[in-house]
Structures are given as structure tokens and as C-alpha cells.
Amino acid sequence: MTDILTIKHLRVEGHPPGGAYVPIVKDVSLNVGKGEVLALIGESGSGKSTISLAAMGFARPGCRIAQGEVWLNGRDIMALSPRDRHALRGDEVSYVAQSAAASFNPALRIGRQVIEAPLWHGAGDASTLTADAVNLYRKLDLPNPETVGQKFPHQVSGGQLQRLMAAMAMSCGPDLMILDEPTTALDVTTQIEVLKAFKDIIRDQGTAAIYVTHDLAVVAQVADRILVLKNGEMVEAGPTDQILHDPQRDYTKTLMAAVRPAPHLVNHRDTVAARPPVVSARTLTAGYGTVTVLSDVSIDVPAASVVGVIGESGCGKSTLARVVAGLTPLRKGEIMLDGKAVAPNLADRPREALKDCQIVFQMADTALNPRHRISDILGRPLEFYQGRKGSARADRVGDLLELVDLPRSFASRYPGELSGGQKQRINLARALAADPKVILCDEVTSALDTVVAAGVIDLLKALKDRLGVAYMFISHDLSTVASFADEVVVLYAGRVVEKGPSKAVFSPPFHPYTKLLLSSVPEMQQGWLEGVANTIEAKAASAGSVVIGAKGCPFSNRCALAIAGTCETVVPPVRELSGGLQIACHLAADHLPLS
Amino acid sequence: MSDTSDIVAPRKPTFAGLRLTRTAIFAGSVLLFWLVLALFGPWIAPHGEAEIISGQTFAPIGEGGLLGTDKLGRDVLSRLIYGVRTTLLLALVTTVISFAIGVTLGFAAAILKGWFDIVVSRIVEAFMAFPSTLLALVVIGAFGTSITVLVLTVGLVLSTSVFRVSRALGYDIGVMDFVEAARARGEGTWWILTREILPNSTAPLIAEFGLRFTFSILFLSGLSFLGLGVQEPAADWGLMVQENVGGLFLGSSAALIPAACIASLTVSMNLLVDWFQQRQQGETVLEKIDQ
Numbered sequence: 001m002t003d004i005l006t007i008k009h010l011r012v013e014g015h016p017p018g019g020a021y022v023p024i025v026k027d028v029s030l031n032v033g034k035g036e037v038l039a040l041i042g043e044s045g046s047g048k049s050t051i052s053l054a055a056m057g058f059a060r061p062g063c064r065i066a067q068g069e070v071w072l073n074g075r076d077i078m079a080l081s082p083r084d085r086h087a088l089r090g091d092e093v094s095y096v097a098q099s100a101a102a103s104f105n106p107a108l109r110i111g112r113q114v115i116e117a118p119l120w121h122g123a124g125d126a127s128t129l130t131a132d133a134v135n136l137y138r139k140l141d142l143p144n145p146e147t148v149g150q151k152f153p154h155q156v157s158g159g160q161l162q163r164l165m166a167a168m169a170m171s172c173g174p175d176l177m178i179l180d181e182p183t184t185a186l187d188v189t190t191q192i193e194v195l196k197a198f199k200d201i202i203r204d205q206g207t208a209a210i211y212v213t214h215d216l217a218v219v220a221q222v223a224d225r226i227l228v229l230k231n232g233e234m235v236e237a238g239p240t241d242q243i244l245h246d247p248q249r250d251y252t253k254t255l256m257a258a259v260r261p262a263p264h265l266v267n268h269r270d271t272v273a274a275r276p277p278v279v280s281a282r283t284l285t286a287g288y289g290t291v292t293v294l295s296d297v298s299i300d301v302p303a304a305s306v307v308g309v310i311g312e313s314g315c316g317k318s319t320l321a322r323v324v325a326g327l328t329p330l331r332k333g334e335i336m337l338d339g340k341a342v343a344p345n346l347a348d349r350p351r352e353a354l355k356d357c358q359i360v361f362q363m364a365d366t367a368l369n370p371r372h373r374i375s376d377i378l379g380r381p382l383e384f385y386q387g388r389k390g391s392a393r394a395d396r397v398g399d400l401l402e403l404v405d406l407p408r409s410f411a412s413r414y415p416g417e418l419s420g421g422q423k424q425r426i427n428l429a430r431a432l433a434a435d436p437k438v439i440l441c442d443e444v445t446s447a448l449d450t451v452v453a454a455g456v457i458d459l460l461k462a463l464k465d466r467l468g469v470a471y472m473f474i475s476h477d478l479s480t481v482a483s484f485a486d487e488v489v490v491l492y493a494g495r496v497v498e499k500g501p502s503k504a505v506f507s508p509p510f511h512p513y514t515k516l517l518l519s520s521v522p523e524m525q526q527g528w529l530e531g532v533a534n535t536i537e538a539k540a541a542s543a544g545s546v547v548i549g550a551k552g553c554p555f556s557n558r559c560a561l562a563i564a565g566t567c568e569t570v571v572p573p574v575r576e577l578s579g580g581l582q583i584a585c586h587l588a589a590d591h592l593p594l595s
Numbered sequence: 596m597s598d599t600s601d602i603v604a605p606r607k608p609t610f611a612g613l614r615l616t617r618t619a620i621f622a623g624s625v626l627l628f629w630l631v632l633a634l635f636g637p638w639i640a641p642h643g644e645a646e647i648i649s650g651q652t653f654a655p656i657g658e659g660g661l662l663g664t665d666k667l668g669r670d671v672l673s674r675l676i677y678g679v680r681t682t683l684l685l686a687l688v689t690t691v692i693s694f695a696i697g698v699t700l701g702f703a704a705a706i707l708k709g710w711f712d713i714v715v716s717r718i719v720e721a722f723m724a725f726p727s728t729l730l731a732l733v734v735i736g737a738f739g740t741s742i743t744v745l746v747l748t749v750g751l752v753l754s755t756s757v758f759r760v761s762r763a764l765g766y767d768i769g770v771m772d773f774v775e776a777a778r779a780r781g782e783g784t785w786w787i788l789t790r791e792i793l794p795n796s797t798a799p800l801i802a803e804f805g806l807r808f809t810f811s812i813l814f815l816s817g818l819s820f821l822g823l824g825v826q827e828p829a830a831d832w833g834l835m836v837q838e839n840v841g842g843l844f845l846g847s848s849a850a851l852i853p854a855a856c857i858a859s860l861t862v863s864m865n866l867l868v869d870w871f872q873q874r875q876q877g878e879t880v881l882e883k884i885d886q
């Protein structure tokens with residue numbers, strides 16, 4: 001097999017601010033052949049991203065490639081001028097990063113950015129490239145492939161943007177694709193589609209790929225070979241099958257043992273419903289422009305509890321949080337905070353109501369003003385809500401930093417000087433600064449890798465127990481929601497399809513959509529992807545795409561159990577089942593899927 | 596564990612970390628040279644601004660003055676040195692005026708949106724539909740050729756472009772999550788503009804300032820050339836070109852020298868802006884792959 005990429009004895013060094021150079025990656029050698037997928041796995045900080053950047057001849061600021069050779073298509077790219085090396089990107093190599101938001105220019109329409117690289121490299125004229133791009137959008141299962149290119153980045157949901165970034169990377173038909181946690185921010189049903197699209201494209205075009213992820217179940221689906229890393233050193237390398245089932249080294253064995261439990265296996269308390277709700281939203285309807293995203297959504301968040309909101313990308317989860325926070329106008333419905341009705345519009349809410357309900361955004365990167373110091377970011381709410389100034393403010397900023405397990409000295413830093421997990425902690429600390437009753441957490445962990453995400457979840461739990469704050473916890477990560485939330489609301493196409501205590505939601509009977517979600521959680525077994533993609537439910541599900549504003553049941557175009565003539569025209573009734581479970585479906589309780 | 600996530604890029608303020616290139620140094624030196632002349636002109640110039648030093652008009656280089664004399668027998672070098680002051684000062688004042696108008700209205704339109712945005716944007720579009728020279732001709736024709744009218748007119752004409760840039764910036768930054776976070780907190784428009792949006796707009800605004808400055812030099816010179824700008828006996832490069840065009844047929848370089856000086860100013864400024872923009876972009880490309 002011809003190798004597209006060969007890396008020999010790579011050593012990358014970096015230096016902490018003010019410190020001397022320390023090695024981040026030590027003596028790593030690897031090669032990737034045509035049409036082959038090599039997975040890099042290892043915990044946070046093990047050097048996965050550093051190696052994948054080095055494959056393009058890059059080192060992040062403050063780091064340098066100290067030793068080693070990188071050969072791409074038979075050329076030593078370390079010997080190229082920075083300019084030529086830059087030209088490789090978007091032509092021979094492309095890179096899909098974990099956080100899509102940072103890769104798009106907010107000022108330009110998405111379609112233009114997707115075809116920019118191939119246009120620049122002279123791969124065709126704008127109209128043919130646009131047509132190619134539309135095909136890619138379709139392959140990546142994006143809704144409205146013909147028109148999505150016309151939108152601006154902030155007009156699509158987080159998961160959609162992630163897929164658009166994948167389209168951007170594939171648009172120029174690269175020889176080598178570097179995929180750095182490309183599906184971490186996606187929900188399970190979308191992840192399946194995107195993984196399938198990646199596999200197809202890699203097979204059709206003979207692209208070589210480096211796939212960085214911490215999710216071993218995903219690795220099992222896509223990788224041909226695996227390289228296990230720890231602290232920048234190679235632990236073990238081998239074919240996927242061997243690493244997964246017959247690991248040789250102790251470290252690999254522990255990694256395999258730490259695989260996440262399936263979501264429905266966790267125990268829950270279900271006593272929170274009796275508490276008074278801090279947020280109580282009734283029959284919310286909201287949208288953007290002429291599109292209605294949420295219809296008739298009701299949700300209660302009892303005091304000091306966690307209500308999980310799950311559903312696939314674009315179903316309106318973020319919109320729900322924004323509506324409750326008053327950022328997106330409400331068309332119909334009512335919002336009560338702490339028992340008192342509040343104005344739908346932010347500007348009309350009293351400061352007390354604003355203080356009680358804080359929001360933490362999906363993208364940790366863009367939620368912090370890059371030009372403000374942490375002390376100002378955390379200090380402003382203290383001043384704004386509590387009138388703290390001077391040393392009282394500075395002391396409290398320090399306390400808040402400690403509360404989120406960061407050193408007090410971080411106060412003088414800028415957001416650009418923090419890692420992703422640290423930024424998310426600052427986001428949380430900013431919400432906590434207001435001393436709120438409820439925090440709306442919008443995918444606060446989805447852009448973080450598992451170890452860091454687990455740290456943030458533990459922190460949320462600790463804060464809840466200590467401060468009695470409640471969370472509306474929006475996430476596409478079912479196992480996190482299952483282990484963290486007291487109650488769960490399943491959203492689909494802007495409507496509530498199922499809700500109840502999480503124990504009831506995650507055990508049968510299920511709403512057909514909930515069942516699809518649960519069966520889409522990848523399992524650590526090769527061939528699972530192909531297997532699951534061939535089930536009747538999955539085929540029905542991938543046949544249609546999310547239709548917002550459907551007349552009857554929104555899921556009817558993708559439901560394997562749909563009752564023809566009824567489901568697509570009549571809004572399903574809400575069935576009250578035992579254990580406080582509510583399911584909106586035409587199927588009688590004893591016909592709902594059980595497993 | 597030697598955690599790579601601890602190793603993070605140091606924050607780069609707008610100018611720090613900008614590596615100088617040879618072009619940047621060259622362009623910067625040219626601008627600096629003119630700046631020094633503008634500041635210390637009267638002490639450096641061998642003769643007075645309107646002083647007639649020779650009976651010979653259009654004296655060639657080396658005869659009369661160092662750079663010859665003009666159509667009245669004045670020293671071209673001295674007028675050039677006095678002229679840089681007028682040229683730079685007028686350009687600076689007009690650019691500042693255009694920024695005062697354009698930035699305020701542009702950001703206000705982006706934040707307030709709604710009817711305010713629509714009304715202002717339409718007015719600006721109407722302005723832009725007019726060729727700018729024609730517009731200036733009409734206004735100056737109506738109000739007479741005073742420096743105040745000149746500066747205000749040119750400032751207004753330039754402000755349309757500044758408005759468009761600021762409005763676009765305001766819209767782009769206005770949808771970022773950190774601005775949403777400030778809105779959700781209940782912050783007022785003023786805070787959002789001055790604390791959240793403006794600090795993140797400095798780099799593009801600096802570049803825009805450079806471009807408008809260049810444009811303003813050219814525009815003012817053009818107006819002076821048409822006789823609508825600076826009036827004799829004051830020295831101004833555009834005016835000098837106009838005064839001495841007649842000399843071209845006599846083989847005099849009295850018109851070419853100020854023209855070349857204008858070019859040196861505008862080209863250097865453009866090079867510097869290009870360099871600055873490229874550096875800023877280079878940075879974001881690195882940031883992109885650094886996720």
C-alpha cells in the first residue's frame with residue numbers, strides 16, 4: 001500500500017508561559033496509507049491534536065516541532081517554505097476541528113466559505129463547485145441542502161455548523177483528512193449519518209485519514225488501525241480489532257475498561273417533581289423570522305434539580321434556552337420564574353428576574369469576550385447585580401475561581417490563555433456570580449473531551465448540592481443526561497415527544513423517537529454502524545429528515561411504526577403512563593416499543 | 596501529567612507579535628520621513644512658503660532652488676515641505692471626521708437595528724450612488740471654498756464607507772455569544788457597544804482608517820487640482836500640481852515632484868495597511884487550527 005503520510009520520530013516541544021521548553025510529543029512514528037483510517041486515542045493532553053497538527057507541518061503558538069520528519073505524498077513538508085506548507089491546506093490536506101464556530105467567518109455566507117479553498121486552488125468555477133457542495137450537504141444529511149449555503153453561520157444550529165465544516169474540509173477532495181473529534185459535538189442520530197458519510201467519502205476517494213477521538217465506540221466503527229498515546233508517547237499500535245479485543249499493554253486495557261456505560265443502566269432519584277418549580281414554561285411557541293421552531297413546549301424545572309433536555313441537532317434545544325432567558329422573542333405562551341410570571345422580552349424583565357436565571361452557552365470559545373480579562377468577565381455581574389466594587393469585587397472573583405476549581409491567579413488572564421475546559425469553567429463561574437436560582441446549560445460539555453467533560457459535570461453536581469442551584473441541562477450526550485438529570489424532556493422538531501423522571505424515560509416503554517435515539521448510541525463493536533444502519537427503524541429514520549412545523553406527529557416521516565393516515569395529519573395525544581411518564585404518540589401504551 | 600492544555604498561546608494585543616517585514620519597514624520609514632517634515636517644516640525649509648526667490652520661473656532642478664522654482668519663481672522644495680503639513684493635516688482631520696460620523700452611525704445601526712438601521716442605510720446608499728467628486732463639487736460650489744466646508748464635505752463623503760464597515764462589524768460581533776451573554780445579563784446598548792463590540796473591532800477599524808486616510812489624500816489633492824481645495828498662496832501638493840502643469844511643456848518637473856510625493860504617501864500607507872491586514876489574518880488562521 002502506498003503511504004500518503006509518514007511521520008518519523010516526531011518530537012514537539014512547548015513552553016508554558018515563562019517556562020522552558022518541555023516535550024509534548026516524544027518520538028512518535030506513524031504512517032497512513034491510501035484509503036486508510038488511523039485513529040489516535042488517548043486522554044486529554046496526550047498529544048493527539050498536537051500530532052495531527054504536526055501532520056500538516058504546524059505547531060500551535062508557543063510550540064515547535066523540534067525533531068522528526070513529516071512526509072506527505074513523498075514530499076518532506078518540513079523542508080517546504082511556510083507559504084508552500086500553507087498552500088497544502090485545503091488542497092492536499094484538510095482539517096476538521098472540534099469546534100466549528102471558530103472555523104467560520106461570521107460575516108460570510110456558509111456556501112461561499114465552503115467553496116473558497118477549491119475555488120482558490122482552481123478546482124472549478126463557482127457554480128459547479130456550489131453544485132458539488134450541495135451534494136456534500138445532502139450526503140452529510142443536512143436539512144435543506146439547496147439553501148443551507150445561503151445562510152450565515154449563526155443562523156444554523158451548532159450540530160449543523162459542525163457538519164458544514166466537514167463539508168468545507170471535503171470540498172477540495174484532499175489526499176489526507178485530519179479529523180479532530182469531528183463528531184464529539186453531534187447528537188447520536190446525526191453522528192451515525194456523519195460517520196457513514198465520512199466512511200463513504202474515504203472509500204470513494206481513497207482519502208487517507210487521521211481520526212482523533214476519545215470515543216472508543218466511534219473508533220471501532222471507522223478506524224482500520226489504532227495508535228494509543230499517553231503523555232505524548234506511543235503506548236501501542238495495531239489493527240482496530242486487536243487493540244479493542246486483545247490489548248497488550250496495561251494502559252490500553254484500562255482505557256478499554258473505562259468505556260462509558262450504556263445510558264439506560266444508571267439509577268436515579270425521582271422525588272424532585274414535588275418541589276416548587278423555579279422555571280415553569282407553559283405552551284411556548286417561538287421561532288426566527290417566518291420559521292416556527294418551538295411549538296407548544298411546556299417544561300418545569302423544580303428547585304435544586306436537574307432537568308435534561310435531549311433531542312437531535314436543530315430540534316430547538318438552544319432555542320428553548322434562549323426563549324427562557326428572554327433572548328429570543330416568544331410568540332405564544334408564558335414563562336414563570338420562581339412562581340412569578342416574567343415578561344417574554346429581556347428588556348422588560350426586572351434585574352432580579354435576570355439575575356435568577358443565567359445561561360451558559362454551547363461554545364465556550366465564543367462566549368467569553370477575548371479582550372476582557374477574567375477578572376472583568378467575572379467581576380461585571382458582581383458589580384451589575386450586587387454593586388460590588390474594588391476589593392470586595394476582587395475577593396469574590398477569587399472565590400468564584402476557586403468554586404470552579406481554578407487558581408485565583410487566573411483573574412489576570414485573558415480567555416485566549418485558557419484551555420477549552422477552563423473556558424467552560426469560567427462560563428459557569430460567570431453564571432454563578434449572579435447567584436442564580438437556575439442555570440440554563442446549553443451543551444456545556446459537548447465541545448470538551450470526556451475527561452474534561454466529566455470534570456465539569458462533577459463540578460455541576462457539587463455546586464448543585466452546595467448552592468441549591470437548579471439546571472436546565474441541554475445535551476445530546478445521552479449517557480451524561482441519564483446519569484445527571486433527575487427529569488428528562490425529549491424534544492423532536494420543536495415539540496416535546498416524551499418527558500418524565502429520567503428512570504422512566506430511559507426504560508421501556510419508549511416513544512419511537514426516544515428509542516431511535518437510544519439505539520443510535522454507538523456500541524464498541526466493529527460493524528455496529530453497518531448493522532444499526534440496516535435496521536428497519538434506522539432505514540425509516542434516515543429516509544426522512546427533520547421537518548419543523550409538521551401538521552401531525554413531527555416524527556411521522558421517519559417513524560417505522562407510523563399509522564398511515566393518522567400520524568401525519570393528527571397531532572398525537574399525550575399519554576400519561578405510570579411513574580409520571582408522558583408520551584406524545586398515537587400508539588396505545590401497550591403498542592409502544594419496549595426495547 | 597504534562598498536560599498540553601496548560602500550554603496556551605499568549606494573548607496577542609492588536610499590534611504585539613506583528614512581525615516586521617522589509618516592505619513594512621520601508622513603507623513605515625517613508626511615512627515617518629514625511630511626518631517629521633510636516634512637524635518641523637518651517638525650521639527645515641530653506642525659504643518661505645510663498646516667498647519668490649528667483650526671477651526665473653520654472654527653473655529646472657539645481658538652478659534657483661534645490662528642486663527648481665515654480666510658475667511664480669517660488670522654491671519648489673520649500674513649498675513641498677510646507678505642503679506636506681497641509682496635506683497630512685487636512686487628510687487627518689477629514690478621516691477623523693469620517694470616523695466620528697461613520698463609526699457612531701454604523702454601530703448604532705447594527706445594535707438598534709429596525710427602522711433606524713433602515714433609514715440610515717438608505718441615506719448612505721443614496722449618498723454612495725452619487726459619484727463622490729460630483730457630490731463634493733456641488734456642495735463646495737454651493738457653500739464656497741473654505742477649509743471648513745472642504746473638510747466637512749470630504750469627511751462626510753468618506754464616512755459612507757466607514758459606516759458600511761462599522762455596521763458590518765457591529766452585526767458580526769453582535770451575534771457572538773459573549774454579546775448575547777451581556778444582553779442576557781441586562782446590559783444597556785452603551786455598554787455593549789463600548790465594552791463588548793468596539794474592543795473587538797480595533798484591528799479592522801485601524802485598517803479602514805489607513806485606507807480612508809489614503810483615499811482622503813487623493814481626494815483632497817484631486818479637489819485642489821480642480822481648484823476647489825486649498826487656495827493659493829498656501830502650499831498643498833495637489834494645488835502645486837495644478838499650478839505647475841503648464842510648466843510640463845517647458846520641461847519643468849515642478850508638477851511632477853509633488854505628484855510623486857503624493858504617490859509615495861499613498862502607496863506607503865497602502866502597503867502598511869496590507870501588511871497589517873495580512874498579519875491579522877495570519878494570526879486567525881493559526882488560531883483556527885489551534886482548536
Ligand SMILES: Nc1ncnc2c1ncn2[C@@H]1O[C@H](COP(=O)(O)OP(=O)(O)OP(=O)(O)O)[C@@H](O)[C@H]1O
Nearest residue numbers: 155156157158159160288313314315316317318319
Ligand atoms: N438566528 C437564526 N436564524 C434563523 N434560523 C435559526 C437561527 N438560529 C437557529 N436557527 C434554526 O432553528 C432551528 C433550531 O436551532 P437550535 O439552535 O435551537 O437547535 P439545537 O437543538 O440547539 O441544535 P444543536 O444540538 O445542533 O445545537 C435550526 O433549524 C436552526 O437552523
Ligand code: SF4
Nearest residue numbers: 553556559567585586
Ligand atoms: S405518533 Fe405515529 S409517527 Fe408519531 S411517533 Fe407515534 S407512531 Fe410514530
Ligand SMILES: [Mg+2]
Nearest residue numbers: 158317318362
Ligand atoms: Mg444548540
